[in-house]
Amino acid sequence: MDISYRLRCIGDMVEKCNCIADIGTDHAYLPIYLVEKGLCKTVIASDINKGPVEKAKRNVAFSHMEDKIQCRLGPGLTTISKNEIDVAIIAGMGGNLIRDIIEESMDIFKNLHYVILQPVQNADVLRRYICESGYKILDEELCKDENKYYEIIKIKYDHKLETLDDDIYYEVSKKLLEKKHPLLKEYICFKIKKYDKIVNSIVNITELAKVRKVQLEKRIMKLKEMLKCL
Incomplete structure (x- = not known):
């Protein structure tokens, strides 16, 4: 089939x-x-x-x-x-x-x-x-x-x-990182682009919006660190 x-x-x-x-x-x-x-x-x-x-x-x-x-x-x-x-x-x-x-x-x-x-x-x-x-x-x-x-x-x-040891590994698999999966670099770049878009769309200056923006910026930073291992 x-x-x-x-x-x-x-x-x-x-x-x-x-x-x-x-x-x-x-x-x-x-x-x-x-x-x-x-x-x-x-x-x-x-x-x-x-x-x-x-x-x-x-x-x-x-x-x-x-x-x-x-x-x-x-x-x-x-x-x-x-x-x-x-x-x-x-x-x-x-x-x-x-x-x-x-x-x-x-x-x-x-x-x-x-x-x-x-x-x-x-x-x-x-x-x-x-x-x-x-x-x-x-x-x-x-x-x-x-x-x-x-x-x-x-x-x-x-x-x-x-x-x-880090929440980022719930989002991006350690197994895939260890295998250096051929599609993983592209997948991580896709995630970074998605989060960048969300960060740039946050214009509200409330405390909740500020916290969300900081969380996303930290996630982007961790994802970029992962790229260095591939």
């Missing part, structure tokens, strides 16, 4: 396993791709909305994979039984929502081999939650698809709590 570059990057982080749950599956493109590539034997394609589930069912039937891919309707991992899956993928949602999904089904998440997360926003909120809730970051990936950047985080529960 021909899928987006974003989904392909997520698929590239999957190691061979028995059963994967794709949460927020939408059209079931990723489950079909994973089965086609032989990365898993079966997939549970789950979505909270009836429309996407019906589309997923049609795509699965068209691909003749009804015996390998189950489509289920429901929020988060409420459609999954304990020990039913080895791996979970949660992609295309905000970091806050992904955090809430993990919290609601902690008994399932703790037993998984690994989980792949792809937040569309608030990746810093999600990364902080991961570090402070006993999850280990196994790997991270960064991709650009249709002029948008996507962070992909692979984690596993290991009981150890971690606090990063």
